[in-house]
Amino acid sequence: MARWKALPEELDPQIGEFTRQLRRLVDQGGLSVATLADRTGYSRTSWERYLNGRLLAPKGAVVALAEVTGTSPVHLTTMWELAERAWSRAELRHDRTMEQIRIxxxxxxxxAFGGGAGTTTVDAPPAPPPSAEPPAGRRRVLFFLAGAVAVLVVLGTVFLLTGRGDGEGAREAATSPSPAATSAAGLPPGVKCVGVGCTGKDAEAMGCSGDLVTTARTATVGxxxxxxxxxxxxGAAWGRITGAAPGDRVRVTAGGETRRGDAVAGETYTYTPMVAVGRAGEAEACVVLASGRTGCTK
Structure with missing residues (x-):
């Protein structure tokens, strides 16, 4: 029997039970992780993550495991659905925590930026004695000077807070990149893009796969x-096919963007580059098999 690592203590009980069931099937079939990867089309690294509770196996991998071990997929996929809901709840809690950290x-x-900028107070000119009220002309001059000082104080405060004059601020605003084009600052280690910055790029190379990915939709085509x-x-999605044959083609579409991937000889799975999405339901994947059969996710 294979010797498995202890599952993470923080793992949801529903996910833990599902993972232990996968381990039992692998043990009963006498399969090594390498053999499992070869027969299912999912990489060895992926199966190590699935079986150690670091990543929820996609439904396609679960069905493939059932086929390899001669197990009915009905009970197994039911357990997967429960585990997938638990995984989604855990992701939601994680996202809320990360959002609170960013806030x-x-x-x-x-x-820290505004703490040192106290309120600037301008002392008003001392009032003249009641018996010595200045003439009307002098009063107008004093009022004018007081107003001018107040305007200068306001402008000085704006300059200190922004660190620049209006012209420089306008030039910087004109040349500043849009939020969609900014770097992936504040993201988990290894993640190299976010949103539209991920469009057209490889999910694994950009650090968007592994523990950070879930299966949003699935379909069986041939x-x-x-x-x-x-x-x-x-903030991105991509299409993937497993159990693929050379010549099979997959594409993903979201927000008017489409990306494609082709299966080649020696590969049993392939995936497309990423497209930016606001939520998982915005993306649709379609496949055209070499046999001519077609299908899309629902």
């Missing part, structure tokens, strides 16, 4: 399993 950091930075893969952290 706290932003508030801290704003406090012998191939078609999936929409989604990374909430990267």
């Amino acid at each position: 706290t950091r932003a508030r801290t930075e704003l406090g 012998a191939a399993t078609l999936e929409v893969r989604y990374s909430r952290t990267c």
Whole structure:
């Protein structure tokens, strides 16, 4: 029997039970992880993550495992659905925690930025004695000078807070990149893009796969399993087929963007580059098999 690592203590009980069931099937079939990867079309690294509770196996991998071990997929896919819901809840809690951390950091930075800028107070000119009220002309001059001083104080405060004059600020605003084109600052280690910055790029190379990905949609077309893969952290999705044959083609479409991937000889799965999405349901994956059969996720 294979010797498995202890599952993470923080793992949801529903996910833990599902993972232990996968381990039992692998043990009963006498399969090594390498053999499992070869027979299912999912990489060895992916199966190590699935079986150690670091990543929820996609439905296609679960069905493939059932086929390899001669197990009915009905009970197994039911367990997967329960585990997938638990995984989604855990992701939601993680996202809320990360959002709260970002808000706290932003508030801290704003406090550090504005904390030293106290309120500037301008002392009014001393009032003349009641018996010595200045003439009307002098009063107008004093009022004018007081107003001018107030205007200068306001302009000086604006300059100190922004660190630049209006002209320089306008020039910088004109040349500043849009939020969609900014770097992936503040993202987890290894993640190299977010949103539209991920469009057209490889999910694995950009650090958007692994523990950060879930299967949003799936469909079976012939012998191939078609999936929409989604990374909430990267704000991107891509299409993938497993059980593929040379010549099979997969594409993903979202927000008017389409990306394609082709299966080549020696590969049993392939995936497309990423497209930016606001949520998983925005992306659709379709496949055209070499046999001519077609299908899309629902």
